Amino acid sequence: MAGGDADGKGPAARRGGAARRPAGSGSGSGSGSSASAAGRPEPLSTAEAAAEAAExxxxxxxxxxxMHGIALDVLVSAARRFAASPDLRMLGFSSPYRCLLHLLTHYALERLYLQRRRCPSAWVFHFLLFPLAHVGLQSLAGRALPLSLGGGPGAPGGSGAPGAQDLALHYLLALYHxxxxxRRFLRLRCRRQLQPRPGAAPAPAPAPVPVPVPPGARAPAAAAGGRRRRPRGPRGPEGAPSKGLPDLxxxxxYGMHGFLDEIFFTFFFDVLGQGDRASSGHTSLWSFLxxxxxSFVVEKLYFYLHYSxxxxxWQRVPVYVLFIxxxxxxxxxxxxxxxxxSWDYSHYPLNFMGLITLMYLPxxxxxxxxxxxxxxxxxxxxxLPAD
Incomplete structure (x- = not known):
């Protein structure tokens, strides 16, 4: 996607394991040094790391x-329920079945989106062809899985034919997609580990392969007895570890993943725990925050406790649970x-004020x-931001 190509087929070239030396740097003092350089990739700058990433x-x-499809289900169903009957709990609905349908329909829409350059008119593609495909897929998904979100009439995925309001909603969702x-999701890249170039002389002793190191983490010093030091990851131009996704x-x-967790948990809890024939799980919009x-804070704890x-x-998990x-x-x-x-655990044993319970500890x-x-x-x- 480098150079603004959202299709993931940009001109980013693959490098071998041997690191490129900047102009003006020393060339080393012998064949052993060159062999070591050939077998061990040097840390990449932020720009170089982007070039080494794959889709x-x-x-x-x-x-x-x-996960994204479930988040949209929750947002749409919560908005519909709130409009019909204002409730500050902001409950939304989806199900594991709809999650499966969403990942399939999203993937089909991705394949279509990648063919947009074949269309002579970008306006026709984005405002006519893509929305038609989106509405058609959603209608087929609704017929294949007649589950109503929240039980309200005309909810997305219901068994009835979509009305004018639903068609307008699907058209807006198609434009959003x-x-x-x-447009932004396909700019995501996945870093891959660097490998030595084919035919390069092997290093006398294999060195640790650099892996990403979280911000603020420091690699521990090598212990006595030749213990290998924790590998360091690619570093930016000022020595700071290169970042993955921005914090936002x-x-x-993690907010969308919270929706996914609660939808799956409440669905299977109703089916397995209470024997109900549940058609959907539920969560609250507050769960996103x-x-x-x-999860954002727990991630920071993980980086600090594990890497630093x-x-x-077994030492970190009690800290996580206490914080949660x-x-x-x-x-x-x-x-x-x-x-x-949106929750009350007063009827559960081992609860405190009805807000937390040890029943959910596992x-x-x-x-x-x-x-x-x-x-x-x-x-x-x-x-990778657009150029």
Whole structure:
């Protein structure tokens, strides 16, 4: 996408493992030095790291698409319910089935969007062809999965034929997809590890491959006995570690992921825990702010405790859980004071003020471990701004 190509087929060239030396730098003092340079990539600058990045793998794009589709479901259904009956809890609805449909329809729309240059008129593509495809796919998805969001008439995905209001909504969503979402989403790149050039002489001793190091993290010094030091990641022009996604995009990702977590949890809790034939899960728009801010802080804790302090998972998780319970309690107190709290655990054992309960401790532990995996995967993702 470098050079403003949103299709992911820009002229970014692949380099080998041997690092390019800047003009005017020393050439080394022998063949051993050159062999070492050939077998070990040097840290990349921010611009070089972008050139070394590839488009997001298909599984990662599908993951984003399913999560994004659920977020749109929650926003649309919450807005419809609030317009019909104002409720500060701002409840929204979706389901795992709709998540599957969203990732498939999003992927199909991506394939169509990448063919936009074949259309002689950009206006015809963005304002006619793409919206028609979007409306058609959403109508087919609604017939394939007749689930109504929130149970209201005319909700997206309902079993009835879409009315004029639904068609207008789908048209606006199509414009959002082509003009906002896909235009920026396809600028995301995934950093890959650098490999030595084919035919390069192997280094006498393999050196650690540089990996991204989070901001503020410091690599521990090498211990006695020849212990290998933690590899350092690509660094920017002033020595600071190169960033992945900007903080705002990371917050948006974690907020949407909070919607995904709650939709899946409430859906399976109703189906497996209470035996109800639930057609959808539910969450609150406030969850976007709660999960987005909480996961953002937990990510910072992970980078600090793991990279700077060297804490293992079993040492970090209790800190995460303690912070999450404190965060949930504070948000619950604030929302309850405004009449906007969407949860009440008073009927559960081991609860405190009906806002937190130890019944959900296993779920929080699982999400804490999964959060570390998300942080590692997300740190490889970069956003390439338009030129």
């Amino acid at each position: 997001l793998p298909a599984w990662m794009r599908l993951y984003f698409y399913g 082509s003009q906002v979402f896909l 995009l990371r917050f948006l990702f 709660m999960y987005g801010s909480c 302090r060297g804490w293992r998972t 319970y404190l965060w949930e309690l504070c948000w619950g107190l604030g929302l309850r004071a405004c009449g906007a709290c 779920g929080w532990v699982f999400l804490c471990v999964y959060q570390d995996l998300l942080s590692n995967a997300l740190w490889r993702v970069q956003y």
